[in-house]
Amino acid sequence: MSLHVKLAIAAWRSTRAEFEVVREAAYHRAVEATNGALLNRRGVEAGIDTYSLFIGSNIRAYAYASRELLDHWAEYPRITYEQFERQTMEDYR
Numbered sequence: 001m002s003l004h005v006k007l008a009i010a011a012w013r014s015t016r017a018e019f020e021v022v023r024e025a026a027y028h029r030a031v032e033a034t035n036g037a038l039l040n041r042r043g044v045e046a047g048i049d050t051y052s053l054f055i056g057s058n059i060r061a062y063a064y065a066s067r068e069l070l071d072h073w074a075e076y077p078r079i080t081y082e083q084f085e086r087q088t089m090e091d092y093r
Helices: 003-034 041-046 050-054 058-064 067-075 081-092
Strands: none
Touching: 003 050, 003 067, 003 081, 041 058, 050 058
């Protein structure tokens, strides 16, 4: 494997680990702010894992989020991995 590929993989792993710290903090902040009411009725009925709302597409997250969580995200915007990665890459420039 080339050095460039090894460096890219290492950078991705590091960024991914940093995102998980951010994701976990966002999750716990939301749980506290909403008193644990993270899912709407549709999300509860579908058996959605609340932690999964903090990764992946906005479409899915907003489809299953409770009104309380949507209000929380209005104040503390939800960040996707792609946004975090882009932000991280801009910091390296």
